[in-house]
Amino acid sequence: MIENTKAIVINTIKYGDTSLISTCYTKNCGIKTYMLKGILKSKKSKIKSAYFQPLMQLNLTANHNNKGALNSIRDIEIDHFYNSIYTNIKKQTIALFLAEILYYAIKEEEQNQSLYEYLETSFLWLDTHDNVSNFHLLFLLNLTKFLGFYPEMNLPNSNYFDLIEGNFTNINNFNSVSGENLVQFKKLLGINFDVLHKIDFSAENRQTILFILIQYFELHLSGFKKPKSLNVLKSVFS
Incomplete structure (x- = not known):
């Protein structure tokens, strides 16, 4: 056809x-x-x-x-036409990393226009903005909305986030996020790209949140693999 x-x-x-x-x-x-x-x-x-x-x-x-x-x-x-994604080292590294994520995360040969429009507008935002150090973190979190496992917000003030169940809870399980890591993780919830520059992640915070998000994807997507470009991304944003 x-x-x-x-x-x-x-x-x-x-x-x-x-x-x-x-x-x-x-x-x-x-x-x-x-x-x-x-x-x-x-x-x-x-x-x-x-x-x-x-x-x-x-x-x-x-x-x-x-x-x-x-x-x-x-x-x-x-x-x-992208103006900066292929010439800016940070954006180029993000593009390579996110392309790998999408390759492992999306397998369906069915139309999903809302997902396509999310990808389209997100990458245009990346191309036209300068402060992009946290872009990949929010992109990954928001991508889970379209993949079916965005965090449930029933008990957002709980002490733990269960990565397997995808919800906030006061029960500490093996795959729970807690303490300072949970505080940092919550900063991404419910925001859009235009306020990303207000999040004060340190390089260490950024790597920790990225590790949590990758683990979240691994737990919810069969066959998902850690991108080979992950170490390059960590190096560029360290």
Whole structure:
């Protein structure tokens, strides 16, 4: 089936000497993987390898096959040109990290326009703002809304947050967040990107909250893996 859709690049690997395989999150069809034959060899092709950088936002005309099969792209154009994501080291590192997160977290080949719009607007915010040191933390927390395990807010003044149950409680379990870590974690709850600069995370706080969020994803998503770029992210923001 020929489909016109917006798409966000989340993973690209080399296939052979001349081709790429790229996985994108599409607005109309969820996760789709494309075979880009000869893209590294042909200089005249309208489809360029530069289009498939992490989090690039595209408009595609694609031939979508049955579930699980590789698809092909007939036509392509950039939907939004980023001004700084690929030139600013912090933003570039965040983009690589979040692309890996999305690759491991989203598997569905179904339309979810609210999730797509969240990704689209979030990455445009990242591109157009300077104070982004906490961006990935709030992005991950808010992503859980669309994945089905955002923290329940029934008892927010409790002494513990249970990572398995996803709720606040006064019962201390093995996977509970408590004490100062809980105080820092709560700073992200219920806020939007425009007030991120007001959160006074230290580098140590930031790494601790990131560890909690990664653990939260691991507990709730089957097959989720820690991104390889995690150590690079920690290094850049330490």
